Amino acid sequence: MGSRIILLSALLLAIGGAAAAGSRSWKIATVVDQADKCAGRRIHIRRLPARFNEELLRNCSAYSPAYDDFCPYLANNGLGQKTFNHSRSWYRSDPAVLEPLFHSRLLEYPCLTDDPSAADAVFLPYYTAIDALRYLYGPLCNSSFEHGVELFDFLLRDDPGIWARRGGHDHFLVMAGPAWDFSQSPAADPPIWGTSFLELPEFYNLTALVFESRSWPWQEQAIPYPTSFHPASLPRLEIWLGRARRSRRPTLMMFSGGGGGGGGGGGGTNSPPNIRRSIRAECENRTALCEFVDCSNGVCEHDPIRFMRPMLRSVFCLHPPGNTPTRRATFDAMIAGCIPVFFQEDSARSQYGWHLPAAEYERFSVHIPKEEVVARGLSIADVLLAIPRAEVRRMRERVLELAPRVIYRRHQSSEELRSRKDAFDLAVEGTLRKIKRRLRSLQEGEVELSAAL
Ligand SMILES: *[C@@H]1O[C@H](CO)[C@@H](O)[C@H](O)[C@H]1NC(C)=O
Ligand SMILES: *[C@@H]1O[C@H](CO)[C@@H](O)[C@H](O)[C@H]1NC(C)=O
Numbered sequence: 518m519g520s521r522i523i524l525l526s527a528l529l530l531a532i533g534g535a536a537a538a539g540s541r542s543w544k545i546a547t548v549v550d551q552a553d554k555c556a557g558r559r560i561h562i563r564r565l566p567a568r569f570n571e572e573l574l575r576n577c578s579a580y581s582p583a584y585d586d587f588c589p590y591l592a593n594n595g596l597g598q599k600t601f602n603h604s605r606s607w608y609r610s611d612p613a614v615l616e617p618l619f620h621s622r623l624l625e626y627p628c629l630t631d632d633p634s635a636a637d638a639v640f641l642p643y644y645t646a647i648d649a650l651r652y653l654y655g656p657l658c659n660s661s662f663e664h665g666v667e668l669f670d671f672l673l674r675d676d677p678g679i680w681a682r683r684g685g686h687d688h689f690l691v692m693a694g695p696a697w698d699f700s701q702s703p704a705a706d707p708p709i710w711g712t713s714f715l716e717l718p719e720f721y722n723l724t725a726l727v728f729e730s731r732s733w734p735w736q737e738q739a740i741p742y743p744t745s746f747h748p749a750s751l752p753r754l755e756i757w758l759g760r761a762r763r764s765r766r767p768t769l770m771m772f773s774g775g776g777g778g779g780g781g782g783g784g785g786t787n788s789p790p791n792i793r794r795s796i797r798a799e800c801e802n803r804t805a806l807c808e809f810v811d812c813s814n815g816v817c818e819h820d821p822i823r824f825m826r827p828m829l830r831s832v833f834c835l836h837p838p839g840n841t842p843t844r845r846a847t848f849d850a851m852i853a854g855c856i857p858v859f860f861q862e863d864s865a866r867s868q869y870g871w872h873l874p875a876a877e878y879e880r881f882s883v884h885i886p887k888e889e890v891v892a893r894g895l896s897i898a899d900v901l902l903a904i905p906r907a908e909v910r911r912m913r914e915r916v917l918e919l920a921p922r923v924i925y926r927r928h929q930s931s932e933e934l935r936s937r938k939d940a941f942d943l944a945v946e947g948t949l950r951k952i953k954r955r956l957r958s959l960q961e962g963e964v965e966l967s968a969a970l
């Protein structure tokens with residue numbers, strides 16, 4: 518209990534302290550650099566009452582046992598505890614803490630502004646998915662259609678001009694979950710799963726960064742799940758990538774995850790055929806070629822060693838859809854230099870366009886339609902064995918070139934590492950681009966409209 522409070526106050530202190538440091542360096546930057554490196558990329562962080570962020574972290578044990586006590590994952594500014602006392606870059610990271618992690622990284626952003634009217638984008642430091650727990654596991658379980666109403670009330674009441682200036686089109690936030698978790702119809706009674714945050718017309722205009730977007734374009738954009746690797750300097754990043762590049766890979770393919778066996782994940786022997794079950798069956802039949810890491814019941818979630826070692830030993834990593842099409846392991850495996858094998862487009866290609874170029878998937882991944890495997894018995898191993906060795910080498914090299922783009926580096930990294938764009942940097946750039954495009958098209962729409970009148 519004592520250590521939990523210490524960890525937590527360290528995180529809160531870091532958030533507060535970095536805020537002061539951030540605004541200080543911003544003031545110096547404006548004086549020194551009149552050329553204005555910040556033109557078009559200024560971000561204002563909206564001040565929100567603690568109940569929308571810090572207080573949610575303090576209540577980290579309030580939902581157990583219905584939901585994990587997530588206090589341990591908040592250590593080290595949301596990276597979680599280190600895997601070992603002496604590890605420098607590896608943490609027991611939980612994807613659910615993306616919200617405080619993103620917030621603390623944004624406090625280091627060089628182009629913050631205190632003046633909302635000078636901002637190109639406005640960040641809402643609201644820990645959406647953590648607050649959703651009240652609606653999913655807490656006392657508000659019958660009111661999930663109200664998720665977000667309190668926030669919007671605040672935005673309208675407190676300095677309403679900030680939202681009104683652009684009708685919220687310049688606002689963005691982060692949600693540590695698939696958009697699906699926040700897009701239940703408000704009319705569903707009782708709700709099937711999730712809250713209705715993204716379904717509130719009040720929030721139609723904002724940009725939400727999520728782990729997985731819906732298949733039709735709405736306000737969200739998918740960004741990578743955090744992995745357990747958070748280097749703080751360029752040498753640490755490069756040493757790891759070198760290790761992944763040289764790693765001996767005796768196994769053709771591997772899968773780590775739940776399902777496909779007797780346990781949960783919809784893969785039990787009595788359930789209808791599905792891709793996870795096919796993968797398990799093929800792995801059990803061809804043990805020399807395939808490694809199956811059983812992660813049922815969440816045993817791998819905070820124990821990256823369980824899956825990173827097999828990923829380093831394997832040429833290809835299989836990423837079948839589970840409860841939803843995307844998975845964190847896609848990014849763990851890329852960092853290990855393990856070439857991804859996808860079974861449907863929305864597992865990655867139609868999701869992470871800001872981080873992994875959609876036009877390039879053939880150069881770094883393999884696509885095998887899941888119907889071919891499940892319904893027609895196509896052997897995954899046979900498809901992969903047929904790819905020429907030189908081609909496999911080229912693909913792995915490309916995976917490792919892309920890996921730095923899906924890593925969330927540690928807060929307070931070295932200058933040298935900061936010059937390399939990571940998952941956070943690309944998410945911010947993409948958001949600024951998206952908002953700019955949105956505002957321009959609105960403006961043009963208005964011009965057209967007034968010309969027509
Ligand atoms: C935190 O927990 C306390 C005590 O249960 C509760 O009164 C408060 O509303 C909670 N705060 C938030 C932001 O959930
Ligand atoms: C790691 O450090 C903690 C706190 O300093 C200590 O209690 C623990 O025994 C250490 N564990 C190992 C494996 O060295």
Ligand SMILES: *[C@@H]1O[C@H](CO)[C@@H](O)[C@H](O)[C@H]1NC(C)=O
Nearest residue numbers: 654655656657658659660707
């Ligand atoms: C939610 O609704 C169900 C069904 O109407 C009811 O049994 C349950 O007590 C309600 N829970 C709360 C916390 O109000």
Ligand SMILES: *[C@@H]1O[C@H](CO)[C@@H](O)[C@H](O)[C@H]1NC(C)=O
Nearest residue numbers: 684685718719720721722959
């Ligand atoms: C969203 O944008 C539209 C068009 O610019 C505007 O009419 C509407 O009021 C905005 N919604 C909110 C909640 O501000």
Ligand SMILES: *[C@@H]1O[C@H](CO)[C@@H](O)[C@H](O)[C@H]1NC(C)=O
Nearest residue numbers: 795797798799801802803896
């Ligand atoms: C496993 O191998 C056996 C014997 O070679 C074969 O009959 C069976 O179809 C194979 N199963 C799968 C799923 O490949």
